[in-house]
Amino acid sequence: MSRSWERKVRKNMGKLNKDRKKHGAGQIVLNAEKKDKFTGRNFVLPSLLIVFVLFYIIVFSTSPDFKSDGMFWLTIGCYFALAALFFFRRPYLTIGKDYVQSRRMMGDRRLGAKDIKSIRVQKGYVTILPQKGAGWMFSRTLNRFKTDEMADKLKTFAATYNIPFEQQ
Template sequence: MSSRSWERKVRKNQTQLNKQRKKQGQAPLNVNTSSAPKMDVYKGRSIIMPAFLILFTASFVMLSTTSGAYKTSGSLYWITVGCYILLAGLFILRRPYLAVGKDFVKTRRFGGDRTLYAGSIKAINVQSGSIVIEQVKGTNWVFTRLINRYPTDLMAERLRTFASANNITINEK
């Protein structure tokens, strides 16, 4: 029996046992997290896009109510307004982040989570209030305190140790 299949069986049995223990009101057993990579996660707060969506929705409502155009569209008008407000709430709740692991960095983009390994990082630029991760191929990743409310000072310290461990040039301005 291979090692991987043994680990899968152990994990499966442990999850079943934890479900039983939860039903009985007992604390779950510790899950073996040695296979999961350790990461330092720095979360920001998206402000620009939700503010834009709320302002756009407010101006849309003001313009349409003054012209009376909303009366002819019926309930679809209010569904559209509600969807824009819901989308703004989604952007507020879905916080951007930077996770720094042993040999990779990970962040959330519009298309989903993206991982960038140390071999594909050209340089890391650290400025007051912003951090830029330059890729060998592709666009740069920019993290700023002004736009997304990242804790750039803490991120810069962690990225310095990441860069020194993985032989990546770091530029400070």
Template sequence: MSSRSWERKVRKNQTQLNKQRKKQGQAPLNTSASSAPKMDVFKGRSIVLPVFLILFISFFITMSTYSGAYKQSGWLYWVTIACYILMAVMFILRRPYLAVGKDFVKSRRFGGDKTLYAGSIKAIGLQSGSIVIEQVKGTNWVFTRLINRYPTDEMAERLRAFAAANNITINEK
């Protein structure tokens, strides 16, 4: 088999795979690093959930020391405390983000990284301190300055350009 026919087969299989990935809402595979889509990434900082976890574990420690239940539980008590603290640290270090590409937006949700293409976005709502991306099918994506410390002013400017390029409705309040 010649090299050119092999390259044609690879391209053909990659286009089929990219069509399947697009239907599943995943980013398409690229053959080279230079063909990677250019994205503007806006990172936030998750502080509400880690603070809640720390408050919860401190309440747990306080209640168990008053009742004396920690004496009976043994080493599993300390493993539970360590796991909650580790989970709080994990949420602090795992920063939420919004990446805006040419025809898609991408974000980290609880189930993993999700991609929305322009065709599946109904509207984008812009307010001072928050941004809402409304989907045609599914729940809305909400990005706020208060909860996740997103740079919403910079995000709003980039999303206005994204909406203009892809004919998406902008709702400003």
């Protein structure tokens, strides 16, 4: 099929789904790809930021030269906003047909099956090692991921694409 035809189909499907949503009907998905998404919750970094802000407030407010100006409260507000951003941007791992995708510090990253060197699973931890760069670690204790379910899905993914899978 030509790309213009695919764009027309996608555009018309979007209009149709919008109309169906207005009328309370379910959406139609054309050639939907089956993917598994595992979400966690980041609470360690926001907690550390809030502790840092409280320490900042205590240290500066006990100083004899302390003046409560707008810049001080703007700094406090920015740190709280940063903590909220890290808390509400949930980390995830999506296992698609021939890729894995996750939110890294600098945005969403996708690894194709050919870009994965190996997958390691330990109790409470899942690590995906790419060909280049640092490994992707998903932890039950730090980010509240369901690592047992992730390990099962990644095991079938690794078997499909002949990726070395280590379980310790």
